Amino acid sequence: MRSSLLIMTMLLGSGLGACTQTSPPPAAADVPAGVSPLAQARIQMREVAAEAGGSNSTTLTDRDGNALPLLEPAFITTSDIASVAVGTDGHNGQDTLVLRFTDAAAPRILAATEARVGKRVAFTIGDQVLNVAVIAGPFAQSMQVTGLDGSDEAHRLFTEITGKAP
Template identity: 40%
Template sequence: MRGWNRWALLGGGLAVLLLAGCNRVLPAETRHPPREGVQVQMREVDPDGRATLQWQGRSIAVKAPPMLTSADIVDVRAALDAAHQPVLELTFRKESAGRLLHATEALVGKQVALTVDDHVLSVATIAGPFGESMQVAGTNMSVAEVHDMARYIVHGGPAPPQQR
């Protein structure tokens, strides 16, 4: 079973967004930004809002505007964390770092939804503020599934199924 359907496994447990913990500067030739037309967003989950998205068989609502968009991202890659678990790493533009740091400081302990093309990839709890990069960890996804996700964001692939 390949493609977007496997990404529904992303939240076997509640994913946690973690501070990447390094100031890595990636040369332009090694960056993997989101492809043109893909819409990556991170928005705060609104428990009192009108649900418009589906995730793991339940409806969720998110606040607008998004705190993070594709325009903020300069690199997307699959990696292994210190415990050798697969993670999705996102690195942000320098111009976005201060705004993201401020936004995530206010959201520590709160849930956010990471979406691609309005399909929920993960609902996670902000573990700590971040501005330069983040890791989506604790997803119960295999290395291959995380690679598939990164590949879809950067290069495209099978269209995601319609949410019901």
Template identity: 40%
Template sequence: MDVRLSAVDVAGKDAGVPWQDEWLTLRQPPIASSADIADVRAVPDGNGLTVLQIRYRPEVHRRIHDGTAALVGQRIAISVDGRVVTVATVQGPFSESMGLSGLPGKDEARELARHITGK
């Protein structure tokens, strides 16, 4: 299983992947990968929806913070096994964790968490 947090390259210089009705080019190397993940859980968001909460290992917090701080206002993509599952605009830097929203339902969020963790 391969999970990546990658910047979307608007100049289209690196490898591309499909996302909804567009072709995205994702920058290499990714900001974070599977090895950086400490925990993944499907959690309620308080609005009746389910969010996939991804918590990163403490030793990578600074790298993820710096990587996302440089991307405020730009798009990032989360991909699992080469399939983009969501694209978002970075509103501000993050480091310890991120919430993946916009999934069709709680069953898909739980299944994705099981797939990522193997549990």
């Protein structure tokens, strides 16, 4: 099974809340400037259901072809995202996606991630599951998506989300 990472960081002075911690979070000044996502990008983060078939779940297929039941509603959506940028993973130097959340969404995202510590979540764009990870700590201001299939995928996703070249 393909292993992917999704790192989520708070970018506040208080440190890291991560799904999978592989390196320290970038300092707020190190996060690249971003571009607003397209409204039609359909970015979502949802909790993975314990089993399929619930009335409040949607089933998508992960990168390995496995059915993945996701609870509705999503706790992060495109409208919660202020900007998207291509960044660099400080641990391995690979390109990542960095999403900054709106100030209005941050308290709700913090509450949602606090409630989901230890639970599996899926980050999706449209019907494509990019990553599945376990939330190790809450976050509110931004998150970094790692474990992508190289720079080409990071750049393709950035363009898909923003309509612009990185």
